[in-house]
Amino acid sequence: xxxxxxxxxxxxxxxxxxxxxxxxxxxxxxxxxxxxxxxxxxxxxxxxxxxxxxxxxxxxxxxxxxxxxxxxxxxxxxxxxxxxxxxxxxxxxxxxxxxxxxxxxxxxxxxxxxxxxxxxxxxxxxxxxxxxxxxxxxxxxxxxxxxxxxxxxxxxxxxxxxxxxxxxxxxxxxxxxxxxxxxxxxxxxxxxxxxxxxxxxxxxxxxxxxxxxxxxxxxxxxxxxxxxxxxxxxxxxxxxxxxxxxxxxxxxxxxxxxxxxxxxxxxxxxxxxxxxxx
DNA sequence: CACTTGACCTGTCCGC
DNA sequence: TGCGGACAGGTCAAGT
Numbered sequence: 001x002x003x004x005x006x007x008x009x010x011x012x013x014x015x016x017x018x019x020x021x022x023x024x025x026x027x028x029x030x031x032x033x034x035x036x037x038x039x040x041x042x043x044x045x046x047x048x049x050x051x052x053x054x055x056x057x058x059x060x061x062x063x064x065x066x067x068x069x070x071x072x073x074x075x076x077x078x079x080x081x082x083x084x085x086x087x088x089x090x091x092x093x094x095x096x097x098x099x100x101x102x103x104x105x106x107x108x109x110x111x112x113x114x115x116x117x118x119x120x121x122x123x124x125x126x127x128x129x130x131x132x133x134x135x136x137x138x139x140x141x142x143x144x145x146x147x148x149x150x151x152x153x154x155x156x157x158x159x160x161x162x163x164x165x166x167x168x169x170x171x172x173x174x175x176x177x178x179x180x181x182x183x184x185x186x187x188x189x190x191x192x193x194x195x196x197x198x199x200x201x202x203x204x205x206x207x208x209x210x211x212x213x214x215x216x217x218x219x220x221x222x223x224x225x226x227x228x229x230x231x232x233x234x235x236x237x238x239x240x241x242x243x244x245x246x247x248x249x250x251x252x253x254x255x256x257x258x259x260x261x262x263x264x265x266x267x268x269x270x271x272x273x274x275x276x277x278x
Numbered sequence: 279c280a281c282t283t284g285a286c287c288t289g290t291c292c293g294c
Numbered sequence: 295t296g297c298g299g300a301c302a303g304g305t306c307a308a309g310t
Contacts, residue, residue: 160280
């Protein structure tokens with residue numbers, strides 16, 4: 001589920017709530033969801049929360065890092081208990097049947113890792129190992145170094161791949177997933193089926209703008225909640241209210257009123273407007 | 279090497 | 295109402 005904007009929104013929420021907290025206990029309810037010795041995290045303090053692509057990191061003292069990947073259905077929800085009641089209760093009773101790991105802090109607040117499909121994971125590693133885990137990832141599209149030139153160079157490593165499939169390749173660009181790949185192609189006016197080798201300079205420029213624009217809009221609206229995604233406080237995101245094509249098969253294009261088409265590309269559902277995207 | 283497909287899981291939705 | 299099949303935001307490994 002969560003793509004760059006969703007993980008970024010979770011990161012911003014956690015930064016406000018868990019920096020300086022001390023881990024008291026880690027409760028692993030589903031063993032495949034947690035790799036490493038969870039006991040090592042006990043008594044360690046949260047120093048920093050960060051994101052790289054769709055990975056979420058929590059740096060602890062003692063040179064430890066909790067690395068998260070939410071895959072399709074992962075959730076990271078923080079609940080601070082005041083007067084016996086959670087401060088917010090958007091997500092119902094916690095833990096629930098998809099809760100896989102609970103991190104208890106010394107002040108009795110808790111961080112829940114929920115994941116219906118069990119594809120996601122948490123790894124406890126030494127901070128020095130983080131780079132090794134993330135080294136295959138391409139550039140961060142919302143950072144300053146992400147120029148049209150860098151973008152073009154990266155895409156050209158996959159000349160025979162359809163544009164939308166290339167955007168999903170984390171080695172080329174970090175953090176774009178199925179929703180934002182569809183939206184980026186729409187915003188660029190580019191047919192998602194076109195091969196990379198078919199693009200000209202102008203196309204790269206429009207696509208670059210589309211990728212940055214779609215992701216920025218995603219962050220601005222707090223991410224996309226088709227079914228599972230919630231932020232660190234358990235609240236939904238509203239980007240899909242503003243989406244032009246994703247999940248809008250047969251609905252009318254917001255620009256030209258043509259019904260939105262859905263096809264398969266690289267095995268994934270792909271939405272686009274046959275009129276606006278060429 | 280470049281690219282495609284299936285597997286990993288659970289739940290929901292849709293047609294019959 | 296029940297049942298089977300398709301599909302779901304991601305990423306690997308194995309196949310062509």
